Amino acid sequence: MKASDVVKQIQEAVGEAEKSGIKELQIPNLNAYLSNVLTTALEQERDGPSMTEAQATHQLEVWKAQLSAHSTMSVEMFKSAVEAGQTALKSAILINGGAAATVLAFAGNAITKGQILPGMPLLTHIGAALLWFMFGLSGAGIATGFRYLSQFAYNLSNGGAPRWKSAGTAGNIISICLGVGSFVAFFLGGMDAYHAIVLPAT
Structure with missing residues (x-):
């Protein structure tokens, strides 16, 4: 008072x-x-001290500014996470696809020139590396599909349906696992290609 x-x-x-x-x-x-x-x-x-109308108005404006800043930051963080995931999947597709094309070009050139013959250990190891690169390429492609499906499910969950939010979370986790697996496959394929060329089996 x-x-x-x-x-x-x-x-x-x-x-x-x-x-x-x-x-x-x-x-x-x-x-x-x-x-x-x-x-x-x-x-x-x-x-507690009573709040005047001017103080209440000021407090409301501060709260609105904080809410706006928090919402903007959340949106930007979400956009950056989406862009980072998209860039990672594009990189996985690019490196696995490029590696597969390089291995195919190397094997085709070697066979054409008669340096290696089908069934030789070197060609077998190169084939194993190619298989890993194909796994990585497929995994990255499927991960891209799950990424868009998860975003679609998240959009449907805005209406208040918890099952769509759970589906979006599951799709997001699958996409991340496939993306990581794609990079692992590239690493394993690279190791096979290295052993095939530098340390050929006898």
Whole structure:
């Protein structure tokens, strides 16, 4: 309770007493009334200071600004996560596809020139490397499909359907696992190609 409110309340009480025909105020009654006003003011001060309209408006504007900043940051973080996942899958497709094309060109050139023959250990190891690259390429392609399916499920979950959100989460996890597996397949295929060329089996 503000000081002005206390004064107004006392003035209103005196005015009502005057209207009722009371010409003099008894000291004990006035003290009892003032004690009641003081008790009310102390309770309000203990509960916390009252907020003026300007303070409430300022607090609302601060809250709106914080909410807007948080929402913008969440959207940007989501966009960056989506773009990072898309870049990773594109990289997996590119490196596995390029490696497979390189191995095929190497094997085809070697066979054409008669340097190696079908069934030779070197060609067998190159074939194993090609198989790993194909696994990596397929995994990255399937991961891309699951990525878009998970986004589609997340969009449907905005209506409040929890099963679509669970489906989106599952699709996202599958996409991540396939993407990681694609890079692992590239590494294994690269190791097979290295052993085939640098350390040919006898």
